Amino acid sequence: MAELTGTITYREAVAEGIAREMRRDSSVVCLGEDIGAAGGVFKTTVGLFEEFGPRRVWDTPISEQAIVGAAMGAAMTGMRPVAEIMFSDFLACCWDYLANEIPKVRYMTGGQVTVPLVVRTANGGGLGFGAQHSQATENWAFTVPGLKIAAPATPSDVIGLMASAIRSEDPVVFFEHKGLFASKGPAAPADHVIPLGEAAIVRPGRDVTVVALASTVPVSRAAAEVLAPEGIAVEVVDLRCLVPLDMRTVLESVAKTSRLLIVEENPYQGGWGGTVASIVADEGFEFLDAPIRRVAAACVPLPFADRLEDEVIPTVDKVADAVRRLAVF
Amino acid sequence: MAELTGTITYREAVAEGIAREMRRDSSVVCLGEDIGAAGGVFKTTVGLFEEFGPRRVWDTPISEQAIVGAAMGAAMTGMRPVAEIMFSDFLACCWDYLANEIPKVRYMTGGQVTVPLVVRTANGGGLGFGAQHSQATENWAFTVPGLKIAAPATPSDVIGLMASAIRSEDPVVFFEHKGLFASKGPAAPADHVIPLGEAAIVRPGRDVTVVALASTVPVSRAAAEVLAPEGIAVEVVDLRCLVPLDMRTVLESVAKTSRLLIVEENPYQGGWGGTVASIVADEGFEFLDAPIRRVAAACVPLPFADRLEDEVIPTVDKVADAVRRLAVF
Amino acid sequence: MDTTTREPVHAGPAAELLDLYQQLLVIRRTEKAAHDLFLAGLVKGTTHLAAGQEAVAVGAAAALRPDDYVFATYRGHHHAIARGATPEECLAELMSKATGVCKAKGGSMHLTKASHNMLGSYAIVGAHLPMAAGAAWSAQLRGSGQVAVAFFGDGATNIGAFHEALNLAAVWKLPVIFVCENNLYMEYTPIASVTAVKDPAAGRAPAYGIPAEIIDGNDVLTVWDAMRAAVERARNGNGPTVIEARTYRHYGHSRTDPGKYRPEAEVREWMARDPLTVARAHLRRLGLSDAAVEQAEAAAERIVAEAIDAAKQAPEADPAEAFTDVWADGGAAWRS
Amino acid sequence: MDTTTREPVHAGPAAELLDLYQQLLVIRRTEKAAHDLFLAGLVKGTTHLAAGQEAVAVGAAAALRPDDYVFATYRGHHHAIARGATPEECLAELMSKATGVCKAKGGSMHLTKASHNMLGSYAIVGAHLPMAAGAAWSAQLRGSGQVAVAFFGDGATNIGAFHEALNLAAVWKLPVIFVCENNLYMEYTPIASVTAVKDPAAGRAPAYGIPAEIIDGNDVLTVWDAMRAAVERARNGNGPTVIEARTYRHYGHSRTDPGKYRPEAEVREWMARDPLTVARAHLRRLGLSDAAVEQAEAAAERIVAEAIDAAKQAPEADPAEAFTDVWADGGAAWRS
Numbered sequence A, B: 001m002a003e004l005t006g007t008i009t010y011r012e013a014v015a016e017g018i019a020r021e022m023r024r025d026s027s028v029v030c031l032g033e034d035i036g037a038a039g040g041v042f043k044t045t046v047g048l049f050e051e052f053g054p055r056r057v058w059d060t061p062i063s064e065q066a067i068v069g070a071a072m073g074a075a076m077t078g079m080r081p082v083a084e085i086m087f088s089d090f091l092a093c094c095w096d097y098l099a100n101e102i103p104k105v106r107y108m109t110g111g112q113v114t115v116p117l118v119v120r121t122a123n124g125g126g127l128g129f130g131a132q133h134s135q136a137t138e139n140w141a142f143t144v145p146g147l148k149i150a151a152p153a154t155p156s157d158v159i160g161l162m163a164s165a166i167r168s169e170d171p172v173v174f175f176e177h178k179g180l181f182a183s184k185g186p187a188a189p190a191d192h193v194i195p196l197g198e199a200a201i202v203r204p205g206r207d208v209t210v211v212a213l214a215s216t217v218p219v220s221r222a223a224a225e226v227l228a229p230e231g232i233a234v235e236v237v238d239l240r241c242l243v244p245l246d247m248r249t250v251l252e253s254v255a256k257t258s259r260l261l262i263v264e265e266n267p268y269q270g271g272w273g274g275t276v277a278s279i280v281a282d283e284g285f286e287f288l289d290a291p292i293r294r295v296a297a298a299c300v301p302l303p304f305a306d307r308l309e310d311e312v313i314p315t316v317d318k319v320a321d322a323v324r325r326l327a328v329f
Numbered sequence C, D: 001m002d003t004t005t006r007e008p009v010h011a012g013p014a015a016e017l018l019d020l021y022q023q024l025l026v027i028r029r030t031e032k033a034a035h036d037l038f039l040a041g042l043v044k045g046t047t048h049l050a051a052g053q054e055a056v057a058v059g060a061a062a063a064l065r066p067d068d069y070v071f072a073t074y075r076g077h078h079h080a081i082a083r084g085a086t087p088e089e090c091l092a093e094l095m096s097k098a099t100g101v102c103k104a105k106g107g108s109m110h111l112t113k114a115s116h117n118m119l120g121s122y123a124i125v126g127a128h129l130p131m132a133a134g135a136a137w138s139a140q141l142r143g144s145g146q147v148a149v150a151f152f153g154d155g156a157t158n159i160g161a162f163h164e165a166l167n168l169a170a171v172w173k174l175p176v177i178f179v180c181e182n183n184l185y186m187e188y189t190p191i192a193s194v195t196a197v198k199d200p201a202a203g204r205a206p207a208y209g210i211p212a213e214i215i216d217g218n219d220v221l222t223v224w225d226a227m228r229a230a231v232e233r234a235r236n237g238n239g240p241t242v243i244e245a246r247t248y249r250h251y252g253h254s255r256t257d258p259g260k261y262r263p264e265a266e267v268r269e270w271m272a273r274d275p276l277t278v279a280r281a282h283l284r285r286l287g288l289s290d291a292a293v294e295q296a297e298a299a300a301e302r303i304v305a306e307a308i309d310a311a312k313q314a315p316e317a318d319p320a321e322a323f324t325d326v327w328a329d330g331g332a333a334w335r336s
């Protein structure tokens, strides 16, 4: 199949990113629920079954532990499995593998084995799917040393990070944001590879640094647009990965702006922004001219109704307000 | 059975705290693996089976999901289950219940149900149990809005917080620290109840605030002892609970000392101290005369060998060094 | 395999049956309304409709005491209504209205009517089976004589929680009934393609020493009978039962799924065995007058039409509700 | 139930059996050493000894190819050694020495010998069954003809991962063998008190259409035979097998547990059926000279004695090792 070019959706980029790696490496195999003939519940694996067939793309029972556990066993024995967990909330159903097995086996065997696998999952809210299908759970994975974590915000980053994730000798949890699936952007050039752990300054600015990830990148960029005419120049840093965490880029930006806002979709309590904030409050303390602020999800489950959900998750207004208050501090 | 008095171990305090509540409320029932006739793998339920019998103290199969899921169903229907998950690492085996079911069902039903249960678990390292039996996982629970979290450091706090946890109409995850089981302290007086969400200043001091929890409380106190002769007066705040999080006490202390060190056993990445630090870097920014520092576990799995484990988890030396550097900042 | 197959009974009091028939109709029309309202953009998020599976809910509910416990899945509208939730409060929930049965905080996947011991609809496959075992354990401890029922899909039989729940229920001899609504498919994939045994639920029951039955889930009287027997076993302290009810969904899996992955012949065959058709045949056999039947149909039509109007009229959910009901005290404060 | 019970065979080449007997002895003496070193304070943390269960490991290993995969539990010393880990590197691991088979990062519960495809010992009950299925899937995909074996305890049969792994293995016809070491107890609680069927593993196999066998796990030849048959099925593409090996542990569950919860008569009965005694009877039957047997015993004694000395002499683990081996590049950096 030919590589996608031109403008594509984030959704198409997922299948494209996987397909490119499956073409170059026959040890890459996919498994998950409804990912085969059905093309995935979010249509993020469309075309893979047709192109690569049933020996490379496997439909599974509703057995999250077996899916991820089998992927682990296969990864330890010469394959590069790409396992799909349909919604990131369901990572809880196979959490033992993500928390206790996959990230620890190399270490606890003194480096005897490696686990080159990818666990892909649809993450985040904003679609009215309610408390058990809307969570941003990247912070769950962030509590576990030994997992690499990618969470792209654009189609070309999906392709570039997917390449790195699948080629990685280390396990990678790959968060695809449900709210971004329909978003569009330029397709990535052939062999587009973005190293894990490189943040991107997606909008330069001198006044306030806004650190964002996945869904909060477009939210933060939109807020920056709103603030520009007000004379507030926002620098938006897209972390792109949580592990490795590119604090160098964040600290350099704060050294310039002296003001930091972190925008997360996961809840404030235990959110990844706490760790980012604590590093800046330590290593970047002398840069700061204002408090470090976080716009994160409220500490409640995700409600179903749109108007309620908007109250809970980050929005352009909330980000713009927070930046304004920091700018005048 | 008579209440325990005099000096008791933390281990004895667990069984005592449960027994006191079982005596006053017949709807309190215990379930877990080997908790009955065997008295628990850590001997933290010794005497309960003998006093209350098999209708109140239930041995279960090795089925963490069934244990916690059944506790949830029972809690929604008039009982007050106290479920034991033997090691806190195994919370990963029933994480769906802790992350997606128990903390959300009240909210997503619009307040139609309550889930008054306690999930007790042996937490933490320092005993050479290796990567899968040594983790401090209180930060996993901290990522989930809707769970209350207690983690006592002394026998009398175990009893006082156990009373509140079992009487709570809300679900409580109760972390008992393996490294503290053998530690001793005065037994609590009759009807000793410590409200959830009240930190304790366990050592007053004017120079540096050290925020600790569970195992890091004695570590921090010992460090304070070391530093006193050096003329550094450390104020040690024992959070005792992560939810509700008593930031008032922390902020008041930092307002006084202007210096903050957070000592956590969970890993630095995604540790609860990040959230505490971010709140102080926001609401307490003007109090600070120095960077906020965190002594947390290194971002690696827990190694088996003592000498390696000591490299990873907080120690008196690491805390003392960190305080010294803050004091002279 | 310790599995019996029950012939559709041909007895059953006509008046009661007419009442069940009306309930089937009310659910069918409510599901149709949910579908249309979703297409009209008045229902957000997602829906998983149970049209075609109504007989399982209505037949089972007929065998239960008002204080028995029911746990359902995201495909749970039929169970909520069969256990006393009104079409109005259900549709209002789907339409994000303040009058929703869960205050518009749950949505279609989480319909709950706790005042009738319908203790929730859960959207993580299999998660509610241990909960139902726990509610049954609670009933056993309190000596209340209540039973608990977990309704779940065929796909749930391959997840760990299913295994743990059935083993615990058997070992503790809990008064719980595990009702599998086997509609042949998970989302878009046939259950047969990912399951090691032919009957995903009944075929597993022997591994727990639990008696199992495979029944026609489209015949409300058959379901009623099978449940009556299982409920009796449970109340008499004889432990759990597995019922595998063969049924079929009339709509796709969710939202706008047209269900194209299902062979036409299969769809046609099942549509011919629509639970409404089956029930009507029973009514005719029992000699109910067409007038009586039409009356029930008219009543159902009126109930649901009024429910749709009322739900449309109802006020939107109050955004402030986002910050209530986390804790038992009604609040959401996580700091003190 | 689709379960056969195998009579202890009475054939088997004498020379090979003598070799197996020596392996049994090496493991027994290593476990005794681990026990004594723990009491002496030279082994920290915890140990779960397999003394009494050696025949399962040795008999199974005899039926495997060097490149077949083995996954074990925290009670896994016997499997590590049977698959080629040396007593010295195992004891060094337990004693926190730099020469430990896992560089003293794993400890007793995680002995691993990846160079021999012994892919680890896992301490979360049941977690490694899906991994073994995955290794078998990998072998199937690569057409390597390898099989994977998961050894687990009776208690593991009640956890969800067991259910999911067996179903997936059956549906995908994976070359994997699930060997349950049924030693009648979990930690301190009898498996019979928490399990719905008499045979915790074999009694579940039919729920996945997997053939199962219950065997005498204390007879190394019986285990060898049963495994040979299961391995052949797997290599021929006929899918998984469940083997439930009845056995007994000689020590308590872990550390210093005296195992007082086990009835004396039961302990006596099983001690009389010590796998070493059973193997010796076979040797006698096969006419092996006492001299040959004593030679094997002396060899085993020497091997383990030397291992203990070497492990004691070995240097302590280097604290710097705490910060290696998180990532494939050997490092532990989580920031860039």
Ligand SMILES: Cc1ncc(C[n+]2csc(CCOP(=O)(O)OP(=O)(O)O)c2C)c(N)n1
Pocket: A033, A062, A064, A086, A090, A093, C075, C123, C124, C125, C126, C152, C153, C154, C155, C156, C157, C159, C183, C185, C186, C187, C253
């Ligand atoms: C643990 C888990 N895995 C996957 C899903 C996604 N999912 C929702 S419904 C469904 C299919 C369930 O099929 P079945 O149990 O037969 O119920 P049905 O939808 O047919 O009523 C899946 C896979 C989920 N909700 N939970």
Ligand SMILES: Cc1ncc(C[n+]2csc(CCOP(=O)(O)OP(=O)(O)O)c2C)c(N)n1
Pocket: B033, B062, B064, B086, B090, B093, D075, D123, D124, D125, D126, D152, D153, D154, D155, D156, D157, D159, D183, D185, D186, D187, D253
């Ligand atoms: C998921 C999980 N739950 C509980 C434990 C604690 N635990 C360790 S060994 C054990 C007993 C296991 O019994 P069995 O499977 O029969 O193996 P055996 O110890 O008899 O070899 C338990 C409950 C664990 N390690 N993992």
Ligand SMILES: [Mg+2]
Pocket: C153, C154, C155, C181, C182, C183, C184, C185, C186
């Ligand atoms: Mg189905």
Ligand SMILES: [Mg+2]
Pocket: D153, D154, D155, D181, D182, D183, D184, D185, D186
């Ligand atoms: Mg056992």
